[in-house]
Amino acid sequence: MEQQTFLADKIRTQEYFLNMGPQHPATHGVMRMVLKLDGEIIRNIDPVLGYIHRSIEKMCEHDNYKQIIHLTDRLDYLSAHMNNEAVALLVEKASGIEVSDRIKVIRTMMSELTRIASHTLWWGVMGMDTGALTTFMYAFRDRELINDIMEETCGARLTMNYSVIGGVRYDLHENFVKRVKDFIVHFKKKLPEYDRLLSDNVIFRKRTEGIGYITKEEAIAFGLNGPTGRASGFACDIRKLKPYSAYDRVEFQEVMATEGDAFARYKVRILEMWESLRILEQLVDQIPEGEHRVKTKAVIKLPVGEYLQRVETARGDFGVYVISDGGSSPYRLKFRSPGFANLHGLNKMSIGYKIADLIVNFSTIDVVVPDMDR
Amino acid sequence: MSYIGDIINGSKTLLTGMSITGNYFFKNLFTRKDVITQLYPDNMNELKMFDRFKGEVIMFHDENNQHKCDACTNCEIICPNGSIEIVWERVADPETGKNKKVLLNHIYHLEMCTMCGLCIEVCPADAIGWGQDFHHVTRDRADLTKVLNKPGSSIMPGVKEKK
Missing domain, CATH: 1.20.5 (Single alpha-helices involved in coiled-coils or other helix-helix interfaces)
Structure with a gap:
């Protein structure tokens, strides 16, 4: 019997390469990915960095410790306060500066406000990436309230530059407590709305559930951290592991999920906003009295040695590593950025899925390109 | 089903x-x-920024066109990216006859400034501070280089020279 041949069998498929970015609207900045595709199925992803490289680490070697802080705003600009705090904590730890409880509480509150602002923005952009335009507007509406709090107290909306060595730059504004309380009331009403609008949407569920799966072992092997790692069941919250500032005196839960897919990463971030609200609620009524800034020397010199300070930013474990030769500026400074580590997992998450799923995965690891590419 | x-x-x-x-x-x-x-260009007249808003660095002048800057150059030294240049000269004081630093031009490059606020913090006389203006759009980059002390201004009497 003559063997029947189909047209599809005769057509030979071939793997090909496709450039995504650097100016692609879904790549959240200037990020280029070379995709190896078989039809529409992803075989390999090769991220190409360097389009927004500003050599911040090298610039830090020429600046003194006070001047470094404003550069860290420009790394992960959505968690600017936590980055400032990391450098400030490192220098305080290394040079033995004791800060008061008031400073610790102010820093913690600002960090949590920044985290909520960052996660709201991520939620809006996540909706945009999956095709829902409304979320972007609603997220920016709620984020605006935090921006107002920041602007009133810190003087800037995004690159706050608020934490300085030995405290915070200005004392809290008199409206701060009232505004934070108003925000908590407002945001508690809006968060369930987020769920109704996007989390329960059947299209969104189908776009995210079972997509971009990564196991706990792989997450640890690739060094995933922050909400991305916690969605795979990897307990990596620095606020719990190595508490800094006032995190040891507040009660909050480390949000975890075990599914490891895109929806788990989404879920972890939404629940983290609830936990941040919980921390704010505990602290807003009990801000201790005291000075907002400790007097420090004009030129701060760290003793010879190596220092490391880790903080939990909105994206994960941000580390500052300094080698000091005893001078007023570091001999070598390294930023361990969470975004760069999370990017390594992207390849594992996306192989075998379609390009549209890559956009979802890319969005759920919450990329900020200046954070990866310093 | x-x-x-x-x-x-x-x-x-x-x-x-x-x-x-x-x-x-x-x-x-x-x-x-x-x-x-906010309907921004329409509400331009009633739009008020927060007191601490970092728009630009300005030098405060009183009604006699006098400022507090004694050209100590602390702000020039601390600035991380060289946004401030101070031009000064030594002039003999008519009363004591001693040579004294006098500010000629406090040049501020807004186009390079990152609003880190170190210059304002380090100023011993509080001569400079934050201005709330944010309308910095120009067609020419050179327009953003400003001279902070007003023309014909002089130092306020009583501001001590920093050693």
């Missing part, structure tokens, strides 16, 4: 989302109660 169930479930979630957006749409159709968007 699950096919029809999916359709019903899908429409339900769609209607849930649309009820939220529709609610906001009709609630704010005639009043701007929940709207936080």
